[in-house]
Amino acid sequence: MWLPASAIMAALLVLETLSYPLNKRASHFDRPLNLPLALAIFLVNLTTILPFLAFAFLLSTSDSLPFVLIGYMWVFGVFVHVSNVFGLLPLYNWSQMTPAFATIFMMLWNLSNNPAFPSSNVAWYVLAILTTVYIANTFDTMNLQKDTHRALRRAQNEANARLMELERLSRHDKLTGLMNRQAFEDTLESLMRQHANRLGVTVFVMDLDGFKPINDSYSHTAGDAVLVTLADRLRALAGKDGHVARLGGDEFAIIKATIISAKAAQRFSERIMGVIEEPIPFEQKNLKVSASLGIARQGRDAETMASLMSGADQAMSQAKQDPDKRPVIYDKTAFPTRATLEDRNVLIRAMADHQIVPYYQPKVSLETGRIVGFEALSRWEHPTRGLVSPAAFLPLINELGLQGAFMLHTAEHVLRNIQAWTAEGLNPGQVSINVSETTLATVTGHNDLLELIDRYPHLRRHLTFEITEDIFIARSSEMIQRSIANFRRAGVRISLDDFGTGFASFQHLKDLEFDELKLDTCFVRDLGVDPATHVLVDGLLTMGKGLGVHVIAEGVETPQQRDMLYEMGCEVVQGYYYGMAAPFSETMIRLEAEGYFTPIPQQKPQPLTQNLEQNTPKAAAT
Template sequence: IVDLDHFKEINDTLGHAAGDIFLQQVGQRIVSSVKGADAVCRLGGDEFAVLISGLRTPEHADAVAARLLTVLSEPVGFDGLRLSIEGSVGVACYPADATSFDELLRRADVALYQAKTARGSFSHYRVDRDESSLHRLALAAELRTALADDQFVVHFQPQFDLATGRPVGAEALVRWQHPQRGLLAPDAFIGAVEHSGLIRDFTMVVVEKAVAECASWAADGSQLNVAVNLSARNLLDKEISTDVGRVLLRHGLPAERLVLEITETTMMSELEVVEEVLGALRTMGVQLSVDDFGTGYSSLAFLQRVAVNEVKIDRTFVAGLADSESARALVRATVQLAHSLGARAVGEGVEDEALADALRTLGCDFAQGYHLGRPMPADALRKALGLRQLPLSAPGPRTEADGRHLRAIAG
């Protein structure tokens, strides 16, 4: 079974007519690359099935899968655009893996889910991995129920101004209040959300909850921002600016109070669409932040093309400030780069007071991390922010100058 990794983005961005043409071109490629196949058919959506008899060994089937991936790796031309395409392939063989057609198809589907953990790859069915893959399929169904039953909750991690010690905002971090498994962290389900085609609905649920909470802070007289992470798939959705605008209007929150965090790993071949989407959000007044800066392959090129309000320095660089001169040099350069672009610099992963002091010395503007405040439910954050100023606790007697420090708040 062949699954296309980027079809939904193309369909959502360019329309169903373009998607149909895209599928026709891909189908022709598949047929051409497996001449002699007994059948090539589209199962539905962006999945194709290839049935080949007469292969002597499973390794011959793997060779066909590798050839399919090579053919699919070439961009598809459409209306002057070169659309990136990758595929994942699941392989199952009769009679080694299954003894009936239905079982063969199901096990190829299980192998496909195994392959999709690393995009652009193929996987041969392995019985020892079947349980986890079936769990992934069940998880996708549970996620649909979770969206329908409002099982997702948002916790907030506060962010502070390093110069004044005052809270300036909070990042919205989603959790799943699972009815049987309890409160689940994002690592347990985000990958499944991405692969199940639910990312748009999921993102808008998080935006809705975050904006509603920020509006309640504003009603209390607070001027805090709220930040929400966007998936790379969201950046190819031309309707997201309209959806976000409706949420802001519904809750009466000024657009500049919402910060949308994006990663820099978006493929440069798709940056034209990304620029259009982000440009529409900027025009509305929404702030843009580059998350985990320094970890993607296109850092500087991304900043050259996309105007942002904020650059978040990845925690791996912040962690090295205490004992690495090269880490200090990199963070200093990133802070200076952000300022030269008219953006603020934010240090992530501040785990102790020494790191907060180091960031302040290097001119970093804001910071967040467990030492300053763990992610916490909305009511806990409101209680903590009622303090107005949250300085870091420091050993020894406090002086007036110590007011610049921040105190950790419990999560």
């Protein structure tokens, strides 16, 4: 007896093991099942369910009420198990539930004919009806479960689609559809690993020349059309084995893994230049741009993604300086060593240890000989190298992206020094700080500097921010002008530095809010040597007075320069003739000595110097 029972149990176990995966596969067919396979699956399911239903049926024939109840509980348990566990497999579900429902009605029929449990026909009819209701509810539950599963699957698919779209947007440029910088660098890193033992990959980085004038002259719509057209051309040129990205603004890059030599790279770069320089039609016009293009090849000169991109950037920068705009291939031996992460850490520590501090060069009134302000110029008081000039470390500040931190560091030093002087009853006048484009052009830089100024509200009237004319060609010039307006509203004066040497036009002078012009050293240096310089300086001074702003001449080194500027009406000067930049302690001694130099004896009107000494900014334009 045990042998047949064991064989039956083994057969049931095998059938159960096969049944679920078989039914799952059948339930996900995209085409209708063929009849033989459907019958086979149905028979397997029926075979596996019958022994469980037979047990319940046999119990229902007993004269013992507990056994009968156990039989009903058993078959209801089969319902719950099949509907909950296999509800999402329609074929399995129906082939097992149908005989289960038939079994329960057979059990009811047996029970109604069993003399051990006499009852009226009405009672049995009610029980049959309630059983039918239960069966209908089971069907409804299964259907709701399927609907819920479908809804969840749809929601999951929609969520996955949105995530994929967000991923695509986060890795692709919205305007051109090209990869963005992050996606490009990830792709480059992956390709470099794949081709490390082969020819390696080649990177072409290009920055458009002549793009901003198109934006300014023909609108941003024209600029967008140029970018989209160039993106399509570069994508077509790169081919299936190439990868193209818009790194930002008007900068593009291409990865090629099939370039076999430096000569081949040069030839491909010439093709790139060709498609870029080809005229771009826009509203009955032909727009033209060119590009500065840098090339870097994977190898001993560039073994990592960062070094390859750095090399391509350096080559592009060198190409930009070439009047012929010829593409340049990066050669580590021919390029200067770039700043490292350790250099960055050294500079950060130097600022934290207050080794980089402001020195102050006086601004002097020619009429009175009195110091009316200072320009803060950074110096590095190095513990072993001594005093380091800004030319030795400011380029590193810019290269390493520390402009924001350096700006805040310098501004806070200056504000603390002004606070110390005023606490001693001294008047430093207007103290100017050179403000970087990064600070003006970024929301973070602008807000951080405003927050710092807010901590010293009583010192704002002593602050002047110096900006250079090249902000007018910055890509974020609109943001810069808004920043300047906000600083003026906060009570800070604005000075336009190196005036006459940059890119300011009369339109820019009209649009920009500023309080002071600083004549560049190159004009002052040639006074008395070049007659044309005299005419230019005289004209610039007249322009400044006409605009109602103060004019300061930089670079005064001789009495002759001082006298000529005075005769032309210049009121405030700055330069080595009145002293080099000095540290905080020496500047305090100058102020304690009341900050006087020998004035020029001639009498001249002084309509603007008095305002400068009173530190009153020109009212911001409304």
